[in-house]
Amino acid sequence: MIDKLEMFIALAREEHFGKAAEAMGVTQPTLSAAIKQLEDQLGVMLVWRGSRYRGLTPEGQRTLDWARRIVADSRALRDEMRMAREGLSGNLRIAVIPTALTLVADLTEGFARTHPNVRFSVLSRTSTEILSMIENLQVDAGLTYLDNEPLGRVTTQPIYAERYVLVARKGHPMLRAGLGWADLGGVPLCLLTPDMQNRRIISQHLSEAGVTVDPKVESSSTIVLISHVLRGDWATILPRKAAEIFLKDGDLQAVPIVNPDAAHVVGLIAPHREPMTPVLRALLAEARSLSDRGVD
Known part of the structure; x- marks a missing residue:
């Protein structure tokens, strides 16, 4: 039944039989047959059917909650038994907000040194997508904001406080000490897109300082910003840690934005369930160690 529940979760996530089948690596008839068999076993209709997927029935929505728990527990059991045989191993999937991508190496380097048989898959996603991917069992953990928007039922481990800097080419007239949020009116800014929580945070601080948020360039990538x-008189606002990697060649400079000195907590989130998988217990322990060492 576990494989049928996994297909059912994929269908609920993709909301399309063909896309769900592709995600599961099976044919569409195979997936459709598995969903029908699951319905027969449970004695209820799970999916409203027509010429295409039309959503879950009330019984299907309730089954989805159970399916996520059962599949997660099944994976945890397999991980526990694999650890008993081989030690900590497998593939650890982590989704990360763009502004925390430079933190991943801090987290994975120490972890990999202690557990060399673990591989990592790192995905850049918005904070909303990270929560959805954890709920749908697409990733094992996430690096995201902990204190700005609701997280739901997850286990959290704070790692550092994100503070903000203005980044521009050396010689830019705004690169001065004591720079406040209110001073940024009229500065041609490049910012992350509004679906990013970092952008919502920055827009809030600018708005509270009386600055109209009207970026000249928007992107989901800090590289694009x-x-x-680097090519003109534009500037961008980034967390200090995210900016560090771009300051090494000397063409760019960053100054803190104060008045107020805003800070938001970034950390690790993982599904809230017991027992927790061995790999997640170890990852949370590494995040606590990273927090204790201080990475901000």
Whole structure:
């Protein structure tokens, strides 16, 4: 039954029989037959059918909650038994907000040194997508904001406080000490897109300082923002840690934005369930160690 529940979760996530079949690596008839068999076993209709997928029935929605728990517990059991045989191993999937991508190496380097048989898959996603992917068992953990928007039922481990800097080419007139949010009116800014929580945070601080948020360039990638800053009079606002990697060649400079000195907590989130998988217990322990060492 576990394989049928996994297909059912994929269908609920993709909301399309063909896409769900592709995600599961099976044919569409195979997936459709598995869903029908699951319905027969449970004695209820799970999916409203027509010429295409039309959503879950009330019984299907309730089954989805159970399916996520059962599949997660099944995977945890397999991980526990694999650890008993081989030690900590397998593939650890982590989804990360773009502004925390430079933190991943801090987290994975120490973890990999202690557990060399673990591989990592790192995905850049918005904070909303990270929560959805954890709920749908697509990733094992996430690096995201902990204190700005609701997280739901997850286990959290704070790692560092994100503080903000203005990044521009050396010599830019705004690169001065004591720079406040209110001073940024009229500065041609490159910012992340509004679906990013970092953008919502920055827009809030600018708005509270009386600055109209009207970026000249928007992108979901910090690389795109920095490439524009390097080519002209544009500037961008980034977390200090995210900016560090772009300051090494000397063409760019960053100054803290104060008044107020805003800070938001970033950390690790994982599904809230017991027992927790061995790999997640070890990852949370590494995140606590990273927090204790201080990475901000």
